[in-house]
Amino acid sequence: MTNNEIAKIFNETADILEIKGENIFRVRAYRNAARVIDNLIEKLSDIVAQNPDELNSIKSIGKALHDKIIEFCQTGKIKEFDNLKNSLPSGLLDMLKIQSFGPKRVRLVYEKLGIDNVDKLEKAASEGKIRVLPGMGEKSELKILKSIRDFRTLQTDRKSWAEAEQILNDYLNYLKKIDGIDKIQPAGSFRRCRETVGDLDILITCSGDTEKIISHFAEYPEVLEILAQGETKSSVVLKDKIQVDLRVVKPESFGAAMQYFTGSKEHNVALRSHAKEKNMKLSEYGVFQKDKSIAGENEENVYNSLGFDWIPPEIRENRGEIAMAKNHSLPKLITLENIKGDLHCHSTHSDGSATIPEMAAAAKRLGYEYLAITDHSKSLTVAHGLDERRLLEEITEIDVFREQNPDFFVFKGIEVDILADGSLDLDDEILSKLNFPIAAIHSRFGMGSAEMTERIVRAIKNPFIRCVAHPTGRLIGERVPYEIDIAKIIAAAKENNVALEINASPHRLDMNENFTFQAREAGVPICINTDSHSPDGFLAMRYGINVARRAWCTTENIVNAWSLEKLKSWLKLPREKTEVKEKQENMEEQIQEELF
């Protein structure tokens, strides 16, 4: 039983209670708890089994939900939830997904007309049977029919941040063509750099006529449908099947509007509550103290006027950042400019398209000081993985390169395959001749969690491995992460002083933000690597930076933000080993000598 199962139950409970007309704050409590549980990395079932008291320290979980979690972990179900679910037709929950059709209307048509699924609602609306209900009319029926068509044709997954960026930039370029715009900025989950975005949110400031700007927004040729169009905001759906929300405010409200429109919603609610406690009011128009505006134009001033440091958008998730902003203890988040090298890339020796000198030159152009060449190992035949002989050739080539390029350091690496039993594709003798071997799984993804975890932990314990690449193996939209015990992987990495990778390739982003958050909290060193197979691949670094920032990482946490000197001394640290300790001791002298 996973956390996500419990979160889903709480979300569904909230939906059912809301349809039943329950107190909205009780409904919200379920949704808050669901969200907190979804963000939790430790498994609730483990907590319940090992240390149930720990449940009490989880925010938004009180006595009632605490008991429900225990019940679910012990019996596999929650009686009250089952009863609730049986008390309503399940089709009502589908109806909630229809735009502009919420819990009140679901209840209305169910009670008055016996409508309990989307098909029946569509039929009733097309037969003019909805207009007789209080608050409903002819236009409502048309809107329902349109929304149901959208529900059937436009339902899509959230888009990746990288894909959304393309769509956004095209739209921004179009919008900028009109006169009268003061500032134009992306907001919402895109500005917070979430891995995926549900829609795009754009803020515009203008001192004059907002109507012209909003019409221009709605007349974009890529617009499929206009959902709403008023004097300060509009929403459209694009042919790409993504919604775009526009908000327009006066320049003096730019900062407050950015704060509002960037969110997250939970962050906003918490921040506004703090304002209220101080007898102030925060809205998208500004910070107000007895109806007088005391901040608004500048976002930093908005935070400062409420007694908080400015908070980077990436961490505005109400995960404790507001308290830290109050006592000036926010982390100084890693930036792209802090990155000094890339510790996972490929050359023509395996499946890369560029030579080692070409890759190094590209890294140098980015201002990097070092690079690790980590080609594939022999068992990955499709990628022309290196056997011992070819790896020795590569090592020799790097030696020559080093002599010719004293101002740039190339680490001798390998992305060695972790075989099914956790042993490595190359033996220790050849690994000892390298200075940045990383390990990764490229085969047998289907094994169970316990076995897979043991497999990776065994690789971590190898004394020559410095990093585990793409630790969960997911390919976004293609392959789900393999089952592993994340807590155990983190503990092993910490104990053995092995780094875990944020693979920055937009198809991977692995570790993801929650895994990274937990790894950072445990003090595990983290690499942000692009896994480049060509010089252009290095440009993906910024996607990995997004993940790291959202996980609260600073330069201290990120191995490839360290200076070459610091990185080298970290690599020389003695490592506690169990399985292979004796072997390591024998080879210790050799390692120290040959490391660089």
Place this chain on the structure above:
DNA sequence: GCCGTTTTCGGCCCGACTGTTTTCAGTCG
């Protein structure tokens, strides 16, 4: 249902758009 250096009870963010209404409820951001 959760939560507490002003509280263990009484709050819980604030505002825009739509369609219906004659002053506002519902939905959404």
